[in-house]
Amino acid sequence: MQDPLVSLPGYALRRAANATxxxxxxxxxxxxxxxxxxxxxxxxxxxxxxxxxALGRQLDIQRANMVPILKRLEDAxxxxxxxIDGKSQGLALTDAGRAKLxxxxxxxxxxxRELIERVPQEHRAHLLPALNALWR
Amino acid sequence: MQDPLVSLPGYALRRAANATxxxxxxxxxxxxxxxxxxxxxxxxxxxxxxxxxALGRQLDIQRANMVPILKRLEDAxxxxxxxIDGKSQGLALTDAGRAKLxxxxxxxxxxxRELIERVPQEHRAHLLPALNALWR
DNA sequence: TATTGTTATACTCTATAACTATA
DNA sequence: TATAGTTATAGAGTATAACAATA
Numbered sequence: 001m002q003d004p005l006v007s008l009p010g011y012a013l014r015r016a017a018n019a020t021x022x023x024x025x026x027x028x029x030x031x032x033x034x035x036x037x038x039x040x041x042x043x044x045x046x047x048x049x050x051x052x053x054a055l056g057r058q059l060d061i062q063r064a065n066m067v068p069i070l071k072r073l074e075d076a077x078x079x080x081x082x083x084i085d086g087k088s089q090g091l092a093l094t095d096a097g098r099a100k101l102x103x104x105x106x107x108x109x110x111x112x113r114e115l116i117e118r119v120p121q122e123h124r125a126h127l128l129p130a131l132n133a134l135w136r
Numbered sequence: 137m138q139d140p141l142v143s144l145p146g147y148a149l150r151r152a153a154n155a156t157x158x159x160x161x162x163x164x165x166x167x168x169x170x171x172x173x174x175x176x177x178x179x180x181x182x183x184x185x186x187x188x189x190a191l192g193r194q195l196d197i198q199r200a201n202m203v204p205i206l207k208r209l210e211d212a213x214x215x216x217x218x219x220i221d222g223k224s225q226g227l228a229l230t231d232a233g234r235a236k237l238x239x240x241x242x243x244x245x246x247x248x249r250e251l252i253e254r255v256p257q258e259h260r261a262h263l264l265p266a267l268n269a270l271w272r
Numbered sequence: 273t274a275t276t277g278t279t280a281t282a283c284t285c286t287a288t289a290a291c292t293a294t295a
Numbered sequence: 296t297a298t299a300g301t302t303a304t305a306g307a308g309t310a311t312a313a314c315a316a317t318a
Contacts, residue, residue, distance in 0.1 A: 002182040012267040017153030019271035046138040087317040126262035131148040135155035223294040
């Protein structure tokens with residue numbers, strides 16, 4: 001079949017992102033984690049006490065959409081909230097959250113290593129800076 | 137804010153794909169087209185008479201998910217179905233479909249050009265082969 | 273006035289299972 | 296037996312609007 005799409009970088013970007021996201025998701029299901037969960041846990045670990053709004057801005061997840069994510073992580077005992085003032089609350093990992101993140105990080109590191117190894121060596125160093133130029 | 141995620145190619149891939157997809161979608165809304173619509177119209181144009189199943193395999197869209205897409209395009213008068221045998225039907229663009237595709241292609245070409253121009257020159261040639269290595 | 277956290281809601285994309293009819 | 300087209304359904308991500316309470 002003729003496919004005029006495969007020469008378009010924007011299309012390849014979508015296909016690559018979909019394919020790799022599905023693969024990562026299938027590896028995280030055993031940990032009962034989603035990609036956004038691991039992203040959030042990693043960001044909370046690096047920024048203890050940060051608010052939901054601030055984390056959402058960094059991850060490009062809107063405030064309203066942070067609510068169910070944080071509720072699930074809190075219900076699972078992975079994060080805890082502490083009031084900062086009357087309207088803000090700082091987030092931090094619990095011990096269980098740190099343990100779960102350690103498992104998640106192992107999956108992520110394995111995934112990222114395999115992903116970059118799939119790229120031919122001569123293109124490898126260019127992938128991250130090229131991608132970052134598209135959104136940062 | 138510390139962000140350990142931005143050095144991960146897999147994460148950058150997701151963010152770049154999300155950001156560019158949102159941008160393209162906002163440009164296509166004026167044409168009442170989605171990204172998958174334009175992909176499909178381009179693929180049908182290049183392969184007149186192809187079946188829904190074959191097109192779906194090429195686009196990695198499952199048979200069941202092709203149904204509402206094709207129904208919408210057919211209702212809009214952009215594609216037509218012709219029986220091949222008792223169970224298969226070949227798809228082809230209508231005149232209106234060719235006209236709409238011409239508009240969509242203009243948007244796509246503009247989008248793809250801007251996308252690649254956003255990548256620093258020294259990384260530009262590496263983006264497509266690196267992405268293709270991740271899914272093809 | 274602006275921001276935080278929240279609720280409600282809707283749309284898109286994707287995935288699975290199952291069914292009918294035909295090859 | 297395998298495939299084509301379809302229906303129904305569910306999960307996940309994302310978007311907007313609105314609200315109360317607080318800075």
